[in-house]
Amino acid sequence: MANESQQQHYKKLKLLLKDLPWYVEEYIDHKRRKLSAASLLNYCHDYKIFFQWLVAEQFYNGPVQKIPLELLETLTVQQVEGFLHALQYELHNKEITVNRKLSALKSLFNYLQNIAETRDLKPYLQRNVMAKIEFNELKESMETIANKMEGKILLGDEYEKFRRFVAFEYGEMVKENNKLHNFYKVNQERDTAIVSLILGSGLRLSEVVNLDLDDIDFGKYSARVIRKGNKEQYVFFSKIAMDDLQEYLNIREARYQVEKNNKALFVAASMGPKGKSRRLTARSIEKLIEKYANAFGKPSLSVHKLRHSFATRYHSEINDVPKLRRQLGHSSIQTTMIYTHIRNDDLKSAVDRMDMPKDK
DSSP, X not given: OOOHHHHHHHHHHHHHHTTSXXXXXXXXHHHTTTSOHHHHHHHHHHHHHHHHHHHHTTSSOSOGGGOOHHHHHHOOHHHXXXXXXXXXXXXXXXXXXXXXXXXHHHHHHHHHHHTOBOTTSOBSOSOOGGGGOOOOOOOOOHHHHHHHHHTTSOXXXXXXXXXXXIIIIHHHHTTTOHHHHHHHHHHHHHHHHHHHHHHTTOOOHHHHHTOXXXXXXXXXXXXXXXXXXXXXXXXEOOHHHHHHHHHHHHHHHHHHTOOTTOOBSSEEOOOSTTOOOEEOOHHHHHHHHHHHXXXXXXXXXXXXXXXXXXXXXXXXXXXXXXXXXXXXXXXOHHHHHGGGGSOOHHHHHHHXXXXXXXXX
């Protein structure tokens, strides 16, 4: 499987670690086998915010890289609560984001207290203030989250309508604009395949970006992906997604002038007279979904909302939460349970029909 995206993350990670204390790099090395490069990069961004706050608040007078372990050991609960307060009310982070940053800090401090050892076999930290800090209690229930999501995803016949819109109707909409129409005609099959694959599998954006030709099993209608935590998994997708993918693959090499050594499944056209075709980036996929979503009249749609749309439809038709959890690659079943709270027109219609008098 291609790892260009992962390599880019590792390059950024290496640069970011230069701005952080030595023990953070040691912790990241400890976590490399368990977490993806993207997750490690997010952790380091969170740590940088925390350490910069320590310096800004004058808990330490010097560069971030030099902040000693002794300072971490003497931080008080009130001081850490002050940092969390700043995240929420000065940096305007949502409660769920504050919880994520706190989780990253808890993981680092736990490593420093319970895993890392000095040469004389003593822990780096004798006292762990983060163990005393509680997460924000999120006010939203799963029902509330589901209700908010409901108006932003595809339900009922919208699912196929959006796919057909990308495959055909958008071209009719922009046919008077030569620039937009020509660009659409170049990427019509590719864009349809991307939308169809996400709607037919629930893959994450990063998983779609990193797909290679060799990752697709055409006989089993499945794709090999690396999920969070660097876990390899085969994910099934629909027959419609496979048909759209085949349409794209029929034109991929000639249309995008793909070199033999480029195994990326989804590619972008070459740039300039000597340019080479290249793997389509995550941002490019986000932008193309935004373009079609706006034209479709549902601007709230995003790559992640298409994933939610798949999950909602899967649950309504299969009603098997453990299978859905595996399909989506969720580590916690609680995350998957959100989809059991989304009202679906198909389900409502089925229930309504139960109340109809039956012919005798």
